[in-house]
Amino acid sequence: MEMQEQKPFVIGLDLGGTNAVFGIVDQRGQVLATNSIKTGAYKTVDDFVAAGVEALKPIVAKVGGIGQIKAMGIGAPNGNFYRGTIEFAPNLAWGHDGVVPLAEMFSKKLNIPVGLTNDANAAAIGEMQYGVARGMKNFIMITLGTGVGSGIVVDGKMVYGSDGFAGELGHVVMVRGEEGRSCGCGRTGCLEAYCSATGVARTAREFLEKSDEPSLLRDMKAEEITSLDVSIAASKGDKLALEVYAFTGDMLGQACADFATFSSPEAFIFFGGLTKAGDLIMKPIIESYEKHALKIFKGKPKFLISSLDDAAAAVLGASAIGWEL
Amino acid sequence: MEMQEQKPFVIGLDLGGTNAVFGIVDQRGQVLATNSIKTGAYKTVDDFVAAGVEALKPIVAKVGGIGQIKAMGIGAPNGNFYRGTIEFAPNLAWGHDGVVPLAEMFSKKLNIPVGLTNDANAAAIGEMQYGVARGMKNFIMITLGTGVGSGIVVDGKMVYGSDGFAGELGHVVMVRGEEGRSCGCGRTGCLEAYCSATGVARTAREFLEKSDEPSLLRDMKAEEITSLDVSIAASKGDKLALEVYAFTGDMLGQACADFATFSSPEAFIFFGGLTKAGDLIMKPIIESYEKHALKIFKGKPKFLISSLDDAAAAVLGASAIGWEL
Numbered sequence: 001m002e003m004q005e006q007k008p009f010v011i012g013l014d015l016g017g018t019n020a021v022f023g024i025v026d027q028r029g030q031v032l033a034t035n036s037i038k039t040g041a042y043k044t045v046d047d048f049v050a051a052g053v054e055a056l057k058p059i060v061a062k063v064g065g066i067g068q069i070k071a072m073g074i075g076a077p078n079g080n081f082y083r084g085t086i087e088f089a090p091n092l093a094w095g096h097d098g099v100v101p102l103a104e105m106f107s108k109k110l111n112i113p114v115g116l117t118n119d120a121n122a123a124a125i126g127e128m129q130y131g132v133a134r135g136m137k138n139f140i141m142i143t144l145g146t147g148v149g150s151g152i153v154v155d156g157k158m159v160y161g162s163d164g165f166a167g168e169l170g171h172v173v174m175v176r177g178e179e180g181r182s183c184g185c186g187r188t189g190c191l192e193a194y195c196s197a198t199g200v201a202r203t204a205r206e207f208l209e210k211s212d213e214p215s216l217l218r219d220m221k222a223e224e225i226t227s228l229d230v231s232i233a234a235s236k237g238d239k240l241a242l243e244v245y246a247f248t249g250d251m252l253g254q255a256c257a258d259f260a261t262f263s264s265p266e267a268f269i270f271f272g273g274l275t276k277a278g279d280l281i282m283k284p285i286i287e288s289y290e291k292h293a294l295k296i297f298k299g300k301p302k303f304l305i306s307s308l309d310d311a312a313a314a315v316l317g318a319s320a321i322g323w324e325l
Numbered sequence: 326m327e328m329q330e331q332k333p334f335v336i337g338l339d340l341g342g343t344n345a346v347f348g349i350v351d352q353r354g355q356v357l358a359t360n361s362i363k364t365g366a367y368k369t370v371d372d373f374v375a376a377g378v379e380a381l382k383p384i385v386a387k388v389g390g391i392g393q394i395k396a397m398g399i400g401a402p403n404g405n406f407y408r409g410t411i412e413f414a415p416n417l418a419w420g421h422d423g424v425v426p427l428a429e430m431f432s433k434k435l436n437i438p439v440g441l442t443n444d445a446n447a448a449a450i451g452e453m454q455y456g457v458a459r460g461m462k463n464f465i466m467i468t469l470g471t472g473v474g475s476g477i478v479v480d481g482k483m484v485y486g487s488d489g490f491a492g493e494l495g496h497v498v499m500v501r502g503e504e505g506r507s508c509g510c511g512r513t514g515c516l517e518a519y520c521s522a523t524g525v526a527r528t529a530r531e532f533l534e535k536s537d538e539p540s541l542l543r544d545m546k547a548e549e550i551t552s553l554d555v556s557i558a559a560s561k562g563d564k565l566a567l568e569v570y571a572f573t574g575d576m577l578g579q580a581c582a583d584f585a586t587f588s589s590p591e592a593f594i595f596f597g598g599l600t601k602a603g604d605l606i607m608k609p610i611i612e613s614y615e616k617h618a619l620k621i622f623k624g625k626p627k628f629l630i631s632s633l634d635d636a637a638a639a640v641l642g643a644s645a646i647g648w649e650l
Contacts (some may be wrong), residue, residue, distance in 0.1 A: 078621070087621065138487040154484050154491075161479070161589025162463040162559070163625060168586040171619045173579065176500070185619055238467065240398065254498065261493040262587050264486025294496045294510055296412065300488060 001295045007070035009063050011056065012319025013106075015039065015076040016121070017091035017146065020048075022056055023315035024063050027323075029130040031312050032061035043230045048104045056110070071113040073104060073321030075122025075314055077147075082164035084116045090184055091146070115321040119143070119314060120166060121158055123271050123306070127318025132269060132307045139267045140259055141306075142169065143253070144274035147201075148192040154263050169259060170196070170197025174251055194251050197227040197273055204230045204244045215240035231277050245277060253283065253288020260289075260297040271306040271313065278305070332395035334388050334494040336381065339444070340364060342416035342471065345373075347381055347578055348640035349388050352648075354455040356637050358384035370419045372419025381435070382518070387454040396438040397431060398646030400447025400639055402472075407489035409441045414522075415509055416471070425445045435618075437649040441476035444639060446483055446492060446595050446630070448541070449476025457594060457632045462590045465584055466557040466631075467494065472509065473517040479588050495521070499576055519527025519576050524608020529555045529569045531539035556602050562616060570602060571609045585614075596631040596638065603630070 011033070013020045021036040035055045042048040046199050060066055072308070078089035084103025089095040107114040117125070124141035127133040137156045143149040148170030152159040159166045170192035171185055180189020181202070193199050205222045210214065216233040217225055217240060233241035258270050274281055306313060334357070339346045346361040347596055360380045367373040387392055403414035409428025414420040432439040442450075451465035454457040458466070462481045468474040473495030477484040484491045493519035496510055505514020506527070518524050530547050533540065541558040542565060558566035581593050599606055611628050631638060 138491075154479055154486070155482065157480065159479050159588055162591035163589050163621075165588040165621050166463075166479075166587065168589075168619060168621075171586050172583045173617070174501070176579070187617070187619070255502070258497045258583075259587075261496050262491065262584075263484055264488050264491040264493075266487035292498070292512070294512070296488075296490050296494060298491075 007068055009069050010319045010322030011060075011069055011072035011112075012315040012317070012322065013072065013074040013076075014054070014122070014314035014318050015074060015086075016119070016314075017077065020052060021051065022059065022314055023312075024059050024069075025316060025322075026321035027189065028317055032314055033062045033239070034315065035057045035059050040093050042094060045100050045102065045177075047093055050227065053109050057170035066110060066112065069110075069112055071325040072110065073122070073318045073323075073325075074102060074106070074116040075115065075119040075318035075321075076102065076116060077119055079116045079118040079121070080164040081117040081121065081158075081160050084114065086116070101126060113322075113325040115325045117158070117160075117321055118149065118167070118256060120149030121160075122188075122317035122321065123157070123282050123313060124153055124269075124317070125158060125320040126308060126313050127269055127271070127306055128153060129320045130316055131313070132167040133267065134302050136266050138263060138265045139269055140169070140263065140265045141257075141269045141271060143195070144195060144270060145320065146197055146270040147255065149198050152263060153265075159263075172255060172256060172258065191251065191255050192208065192321060195248050195255075195274070200227040200230055200244060200248055200274065201225050203247055204241065207240055207244055207247075211240070213240045217241060227273060231274075234277060245280045248274070249281050249284020251290040253285045253290075254292045256289045256301070257294070257297070258291040260293055260301065262299060265301055267302040268276070269304045269306055271308075288301050331375065332393055334394050334399035335417050335644045335647030336385075336394055336437075337640040337642070337647065338377070338397065338399040339447070339639035339643050340399055340400075340411075341444070341639075342402065345377060345590075346640055347377065347384065348637070348644065349384050349394075350641060350644035350647075354641055356640055358387045360384050360642065364606065366417050367419060370427065370430065373419055374427070374434060377431065378434045389393070391435060391437065393453045394435075394437055396647035396650040397435065398447070398642035398643045398648075398650075399431070399441040400428060400444040400646075401427065401441060402444055404441045404443040404446075405489040406440070406442040406483075406485050408445065409439065411441070415477070438650040440645075440650045442483070442485075442646055443474065443476075444478040445474030445490070446485075447642035448474075448638060448648065449478055449594075449637050450483060450645040451633060452596070452631055453478060453592055454645045455633060455641055456627050456638070458592065461591050463588060463590045464594055465581075465588065465590045466596060467596045469520060469522070469595060469597040471522055473521050477588060478590075484588075494580070497580060497583065499580060515581050516576065520573050520580075520599070524554040525555055525569060525573055525599065526550050528572055529566065532565055532569055536565070538565050542566060552598060556599075559602060559605050567605065570605045573599070574609025575613040576604050578610045578615075579617050581610065581617070581626070581628075582617040582622070585618055585626065589622060590626055592627040592629050594629045594631055596633075600630045
């Protein structure tokens, strides 16, 4: 009987609404090679998978061929870990109105095991294996991007829940009733409607309309303001932009105070574009948390920013699922 | 070497603000004997423990003496599983402003292992071992009593969090800002302020004041109305009392819609006095949940009432901790 040698690499796929980034990752978390395709350039999932397999060929060849690859992990919006499916993902042209068995489709084409989870869970797994969450048993990862996602780790394990969809904290309702902002999910008042990149830009437009305060943001067309513009203005000391961060941080802090009652995490870890603002966003979050948290949770959790490089983190996180298969 | 025989019984202590109920439980979940003392009749925790040990003597003797007892489990407000302590419990005269190492104190007096957790966690463990949650891996227990408590089970395990205090869902904020009702925790707008027994009575008083609607509850002094009175009136078809249940259920349903985003449980299980109203409270909860839940969580979780006898459930739950020690 021959000993089977451990295959040295896994593939990670970070599947975003815009780009699908493939990476080859080794056991130490080095991303050795990457390639990407445009997620939205394909009308059907079959076309997308075929293009993905083509994109993988050169980077797989670089590390010695598919025989060197143990497995593939995919991080995707609305990804279901138990079933390896993407379900009703609003931002995917070929995935928004049905259940796409993406893990199985890649597995059949590549002849390797393929696992899939939602993108925020993948980020949390990556953080646990390679980032600031190393050694932590209880933490909540909050991803602040186009949407607001989350990955919850309890007692060292990802929380997937009864159906694989646990950890959708971006859709906790923060403003109830008619006052709530409309959210991409079709409901109103969700955390995501306020604290995603588009939510932050919307807050800026609302603040510009409500006040006469001078602001660098008034030099632009209101409808063209992005969260990046808010960030640039805030970093220059723009008062209105700072107020936008104070508002956003206040809401995130209140949300974290609620989340603490659930799993009392050791840390809240933030990831994504908004964290580039550093203390400008983290200080309001922490102040708001400490003001609103239940007494027994005050002063306890750490508030951290992901230590992983943005571009690599999502691929790393996705690849980490591959090691566990 | 002699085989050590498994001791056949455990002690369960359901420690409430009013009564402390001790029970002897066998491996099939039969409560063989109980005794109780008044929690508040003792000025110090030493006096309380001494009285507890006295109360245990006759019931322990009934089953053959302390040699037959494997361990003791305690369910207590603000109980900490990791440390075996009760911490800042507002309703305990001898426990409200400090950390009481109750598990250790009983253990020293009785010479058996003693474990402790909060009362809602104990109820969840009891439900998992003996009740409607048998075989479930993911569920949330919500206790509707003097307060609103919760016990969260993920992947077959109690969620204790980083510090042993996870699962305080009664203190998720449902009404933000100045409108929120004051809560016993010192903050405002908590679920508990609306959906506990006192919360329900308060809603009834508010509704009586706001409207001219005839109601059986108008025959009583407003300040003397309890949740039991609301329940009796509702069961007679009293319209205002039914509106109180509709309001309470609506809020619980919205809360459950938020909780689903966290751990996507297979079931929400309700326990406590308010559940005596049966469909009068469960129907509004389910309707509200289905109206407010995120699409992927609609129609999924079961909404159940605990199948355990009230009096026994808390003791059983507490005793279940004993088996795990």
